[in-house]
Amino acid sequence: MSENMIELINKIQDAFTTIGGNESLDLPQIITVGEQSSGKSSVLEHIVQRDFLPRGSGIVTRRPLVLQLVTIRNNAEAYDYAEFLHLPQQKFFDFNDVRAEIVRETDRVAGSNKGISRTPIHLKIYSKNVLNLTIIDLPGLTKIPLGDQPHDIDAQIRQLVLDYISKVNSIILAVTPANTDLANSDSLKLARQVDPTGKRTIGVLTKLDLMDAGTHALDVLTGKSFPLKLGFIGLVNRSQQDIITNKSLDDAVKSEQLFFQSHPSYRNMSQRCGSLFLSKQLNQILVNHIREKLPDLRSKLSTLIGQTQHELSQYGDPAFAGSIHRGSLILKLLTMFSTEFVSSIDGTSSHISTKELSGGARIYFIFNSIFGTALDSIQPCANLTDQDIRTAIRNSTGPRCSLFVPEMAFDLLVRPQIRLLEAPSLRCVNLAYEELSKICHTCGSKEISRFPKLHTKLVEVVSELLQERAGPSSEYVESLIAIECAYINTNHPDFPGAAGALEEMQKKHKEMEKSEKKRLARQQMMMTMNGSDPITSSSMGTRTHRSMSISSVTSSSSPPKDSFLNYFFNGKNEGSKPSGLSQLLSVEEDAGLEKHFASSVSVMHHEMQQDMKLKSTDKDDKEVELIRYLITSYFNIIRKSIQDLVPKAIMHLLVNFTRETVQNRLVSSLYREELFDQLLKEDPAIASERERCKAMLDIYKNVFTLISDAM
Template sequence: MNDLIPVVNKLQDVFNTIGSETVDLPQIIVVGSQSSGKSSVLENLVQRDFLPRGSGIVTRRPLVLQLVNVQDSEDSKAVEYGEFLHMSDRKFTDFSEIRKEIEAETARVAGQNKGISRSPIHLKIYSPKVLNLTLVDLPGLTKIPIGDQPTDIEKQTRILVLDYITKPNSIILAVSPANVDLVNSESLKLAKQVDPEGKRTIGVLTKLDLMDAGTNALDVLTGRVIPLKLGFIGVVNRSQQDIIGNKPMSEALKAESEFFKRHSAYRSIASRCGTPFLAKILNHILMNHIRERLPDMKARINALISQTTQELLSYGDPALDEKTNKGALVLKLITKFSNDFVASIDGTALDISTKELCGGARIYYIFNNIFGTALQSISPCGNLSVQDIRTAIRNSTGPRPSLFVPEIAFDLLVKPQILLLEQPSLRCVELVHEELTKICHSCGNQELGRYPRLHAKLIEVVSDLLRERLSPTSLYVESLISIQRAYVNTNHPDFIGGAGAMSDLVKKSEKKRKEFEKLNRHRQANLGSNTTHISTLSGPSISSKDDIPDGSPLSDKESSGSKDIGLQNGIGNNSSWAQRESFLTYFFGSGNKSDRTVLPDQPLPSRNGTSVKTGIDMGELEKKLDNGAIIDDAVQLTDHEEMEIQLIRSLITSYFNLVRKTIQDLVPKAIMHLLVNYSRESVQNRLVSELYKEELFVDLLQEDENLASKRQNCKTMLDVYRKAFDIMNEAM
């Protein structure tokens, strides 16, 4: 068992080389408030003055103190000395130099002010006067900042202490002065917080000689006040006067022993008090604790070896060593990248996401949802007003009136509508190109991530390939639209044609006529027997407009309504047109309205034979003609024009729909052939031809510096864990 503490010290040394805290080593953590006598207890254990002293916080960094017992040999006496981890090549035989080095090293890391640091100082002391122990001296607990201390010094210190004593393998050495009520002991409060049952806490009472006369700490030392499984031990340190007078440590220990033997309260427990007994108890407790925890520590280190080995394998071997076939490695990585690219498009990748669309599924979504919806949202005649259509019809007939819907007007109007399909089609090409670029950037496994230059070159070459295919694909899609505009095939079997359009208009007009007659009969029935009826089949004999009874089918509102229905459906019903003709014949005289041209400012015959001016100035119309406004919006459409416009709209809608269906089918096919399939089929050859060159291998296989550093650190950690495992195997 005496070899167990040296085993832990060896483990401590091994882990100190990497600064790792992954393994919780058994050690004694010394906790106490400022001026509680914590430093004096440690010096008594070592029997040397070696710790800095002064006001405020003196210990500002954790001090990991390993006490190593060395025996005198037959030929010579053992030499006492100390070694620092940060100065392992030097032995300090003068313990005052050790104190100075602790102060200098503290200031180097923690600064000259009174702030603290988490970085520990590692010190080994070899002496025949010590027992094997591993202790950690922590900064003293404080309440109020003093001098240059940070305002949150209390919080910093508590967090640091808790980090150490929370570890289950630590033994808590709670130092408390006997001349202060234990209820106020900060060290015991923190110990109880992390060890509520007191299983790994040992209490130390200092300054027993400074208690008020007539008082003692016997109840505390015997465990009747605060129960601790490891108990309380009382010690008497040197006084401040003894320290100033450089009282020898041997005399101080002798005086301590005499104090307990002579004190009436402590005489019965004198053998269980004092620094020598404390050292023995700590040595015994630590050895037993190590013996209990060693199997768990061994299992923990074994698990760390396995984890670190797997991590090291994930980093792979360095690519630029002499054994590596660089050409084969480059070809392997190129093939893996191109296979990942193709698999992402085809949907055969192993790591397919279940949270969102990716790869080829996004291309399908672009074709069917985005592109399809964009085409369907285009209205065949949405941007064509009545005046646009009427102007096109008139311009296509020249000075002659049209007997039928002019084919030139239809051709003139439908081509710009077909051009509306071009922009969404080109945008579809761009979206697919962008998606392929995203797929390219997402390709590559962890092994390829080791070589950032090769990865960047692979992405660059594939991006160039996609960029090359973008232009011909876009040009071909543009040509698809141009082809449709180049020849308007009115003989297409799916095209409605003039006869079909006229038939549809007649059917719609007939339907509207029946609806109007039904509505008219219903209204006449509601008017009652006193209402004068005007026949819907022949014109009435009316002397003036005022003679038209209110509510008759030819009142202003109803006449207007009848005309609206006619406008919407191309041809009005026969009854309404008969009413209009009889009224127009009465107002303008005999003749067909549609066969007569009336100038806007021409006097119209009134009912009594006098001329009636229209109120429109011919000069104003000439100005509009000069400005290019050939057709006045205020001029009403003739019946023939209404029919022509409705026919033109019907024809445009029919032809646009069949062109849209064709484009919706051809554009995705063109993109797949010219861009997607071409890229996936040629990506491997392009990558090999561009990158498989011997002069590029060294540059392409330059590893990521961070990854190389991680691999080296991982190797170091693995060596440390294996060495620690061997040490524990020897101990067990």
Template sequence: MSTLEDLIPTVNKLQDVMYDSGIDTLDLPILAVVGSQSSGKSSILETLVGRDFLPRGTGIVTRRPLVLQLNNIPLNSPLIEKENNLDFNQGENNTELSLEEHLQKNNNGYSPTIQTSNRNEWGEFLHKPGKRFYDFSEIRKEIAYETERIAGNNKSISKIPINLKIFSPHVLNLTLIDLPGITKVPIGEQPPDIERQIKNLLMEYIATPNCIILAVSPANIDLVNSDALKLAREVDPMGKRTIGVITKLDLMDSGTHALDILSGKLYPLKLGFVGVVNRSQQDIQSNISVKESLDNEEDFFKRHAVYRTISNRCGTRYLSYILNQILMNHIRDKLPDIKVRINTLIGQTEEELASYGGEGKITDENRASLVLQLMNKFASKFISSIDGTYSEIGTKELCGGARIYYIFNDIFGKSLNSISPTVNLSIKDIRTAIRNSTGPRPSLFVPELAFDLLVKPQIQLLLDPSQRCVELVYEELVKICHSSSFTELSRYPKLQSMLIEVISNLLRERLTPTRAYVESLIDIHRAYINTNHPSFISATDAMSSIAQAKKKENSNKITAPATNSPTASITQDGNLVTESTTPINESESKSDIDFSESPDAQNIKQSKESFLNYFFGKDPKSQLLNSQYSLNEPLISNQYSTGDGNVNLNSLNINDDENSQLFNLTEREQLECELIKKLIESYFSIIREMIQDQVPKAIMCLLVNYCKETSQNTLVTKLYKESMFDELLIEDLSISQNRENCLKLLRTYREASNIINDIL
């Protein structure tokens, strides 16, 4: 267990570890020096160190945060004794020799300009590891050079800190951050928004709860106008972590003093106020040492009529002591939280490292097992995504097997149901098919060949939605394949792409036979029209349905004006129209169409018998209607006659009936067309229902289940080859870099944990 004095060096070690790793996630306890320009911040820091080492000038001099670590080393420290025994010729750590010193050395009269006693104090920059600066003027030059290197020479600022360690037997262990001075108005080459830039930079440091704010205010201004105290109050309104420093007490007007401020009566702060007297510019130009300045400061407070009562709580020496005590106590309070934070970061980093494959060391022995493991995991995820058993399946949208089910039942089902069985069949098409099926002979019955000719193209309408269903399922399987990757697999992009390619090729190979089989289903149904199907409506039932429809239609026309029997006609586009020209008497109309006097069952029986008589030619009325022309009418119309009883054969046009705008349908033809249409609708519904059931089954058998069952074996056959292992296990550069960063972070956090464990 270490002592309380070891706390500050411990935090300094933590800061060094964080700086070396380039991270800043621990929020370590710090002392931040805040004040306006020319408030005396630099003089306080130099007095605390006891040496002049900071750049001086007008305007913004401190343009980068300066992390200043003061390390106390006793005079009898082995580190100092080792330095005093070093030959000045050895190592890079010695101060470079001037030309005069080289000449003296060569003439055996070498006398170093830096005395051995001065080697008890030195400075080190973290950006120049291993090099020690024994000449503090060189430290000043290095700070100025490093500031311009990053922040430029146009007076702009940078948040990248400069880390400086001072080793001396004359300092107390202390760590401070000197921040740029607060300014209001841009001067010279300063950016127009310099005030905002500086405030944002200061806030990054003082807003953290682990920061102790050292608010520096000159005594020759009103305290209510102190920029440092205003800024501190924004982040620390209760004044719990702010210590006030009042500078330039010797420059106050005669008869005035700051006793009320230093006593905490005017502006209370938990950590209080400390008054100091800065070295004047005349003291600096007169080369008055810091020690003399500190002695003069003590004399000032002891002799002052007002401040002598509190002289033991004033001065830079007291400020150094109190800051040391405040920082140690603050570190002691915060270290347990820091330890918890470090342990949390270690756990998070180890978890992230595991996602990148651990430390990434793959031996020849475990290459094969790693490839096989990743293959099996990929195949398992592909299969479980289809089956819906994957543990990390999404909840925002349908995917995997659920999407395939949606394709079968919603997309494919609705697509089939949206097809009308006779959408592309007009009455003219049906009549033409019936006529073509009879040849030159008149037909006694509705020709069955006409039904076959008309229903087969309608069945073909089911092919496109069926093939589209296959394509949609294939696309979904490809999507599942691409989404079957996982974090560990993404570490090896070549292996990942090859796994996806093999499964994609397997799906593509199965797409062709699946499409062919679905097409054969349609061909099978077109090859044999089974009118004996149990669900197929019989011709008698179809005719009965038509009769019932006509009965209803005629009953609706009873109240309409009597006309002759309607003549059915269809337009060129195939639409059916009816025309009536000659009135008929009411009694005839009633006798012809009134079926309401008989019961429904009798009507159905009569309609069936009428249908049979009609098609067997036993119905006199139908025979009469079948007579296309009267015996008294000429066979050839007058428009084709020559006038002498001969016929002009050249004038005959066999397409006149087809090309006419309107053509007439006999009652027999009208009934035949309606009957065929009814039969087509019935048979199409049967085939559509069968296709809706058979196509998903075919897709599942030939495409989905086949790929599920053979995916793992296919991957092993194609990729599990020792000659391919080196190529497949090439890491992604970004993954490799991320793993290296994780390893670096993990080493840093573990080292920080070890440092804290030494004192807790």
């Protein structure tokens, strides 16, 4: 029974390794942890009773070594031998060759620069001298990198060890030399970190023969100084001199037994010390641990079987791709793709992301957030200055003076503002198109992806359909803006009109006057409290302002005394000097006069243009304010309409049309018998993955049956 338990776990472990199984199945196994030079390798060799591990300075074990010990039965192999999982059907009878292969395989994966690798080496040793056992040997813990070791080698090894011993189904074999302070043992510190109660840690004290004379480790071995549920076991390793002189492991084990039997401190517990006892103890601990974990393993395997069956179904049945069923398979895959495309839009897909918006939700976000924000950011009178409005009003009245605000100026000014809505509206179409294209490219189950050419064609057909619909959608959105610009409806029920606008403006001005009066009253009150005369101060300020204004107007309006215009219009200006042109000019000066006249007229025209820009009456200001108010009111009406109509147009012309016609388009484009051979060429990688998945499912089922029988 015990042998079958360990053999069962070994089979599962081999299967996972060869097929790339699911590492989430935490197998019961023994993990060896120890510092460099702690005697960890010697412990394993004593258990196996073979020299097979590399030796040397620095890090020798640089990859996890999964060591499976298998007892040779009677009438079986006569000699011990080893097998590597990466070299199937090859037996190693010389264990020097085993050591060389470990070195060679380590360098192949981890390199020759003393770095480590997480990829394990799997080694099986068959012997009559071993008990069934599975042990994983990890790189020795170190603190200081030596030679060409990576600078963070200590952190790498520590993390590797933690990853292994953190699994709750693992048994921790913590190796510590007896001639060092137990409180500083890194292996025991790491073990306590993941197993604080000491429930699944077994301690090994090596080098007991090297302790100072008169000292012993009885308190540790009896569990008084460092309690562990599985206890401590003491060992005596071969010395370096023993290794140099090739002392056999049989002799080493005998010397070890003799040491414990003859030592005054350990003779009473010699039966619970040594490599042979450790091997038996580990075997029993592992068997009991496996038996305890079998129900959990069985439950986990049941879950894995269900998941693997579902995964296998995603790859499809290879027999269904035969010549008889090709048409049915094509129709099935076309329907599957179109259904997934539509469900992504509708939000009913079984693969809805929880990390980001996608599909129909993303389109909704485009309509309500991106498009809405873009429209709200447009100012109704953007890039429209008071001078632009004033110029438009004057140009629309011609040579006449208007009694009312001309409607032509309003039409002229509001149309360019409405056209500002076109760019974000077209951008909204493009964003919706891009999201539909993204949905198209992400559609495709594993069953569809097994046929890469078919998947490519599916994406091409849907992309062409989207491109066909993107054009009319954009044209229609452009026409919406053009329609709004074609007729400015001042009779719109929400538009206030001139009368309503004037009424609103009057209310606004009255409120401003009230606010200003309150401000002046507060100011006068403050000045009174400060001891100054508000009336005098106000009058002086007003007189000073008027004086400056009058002086400014006078100086700017008075022409130079001897300007050409004074002489030219001499006969029409009262109070001017009686002299005319004949008094100033002789016949010889006619040519110079004409040149001077042309220059002066140009200057006068420029001054008139400046006057038009700088001088505005109170009536002009009110007209500008009124026009600006009317533009803002009408623009807001059109913006609200566009914000409502553009998403509707996109949904009707692009989104809904595509979702309703996608399956018919796929069938009409791809359901052709002459295309079947090309479309149904299976991806070799998918076929390989299906076979791996099928093999793993078979293993899961077999292991589930074995565990069920063993329980």
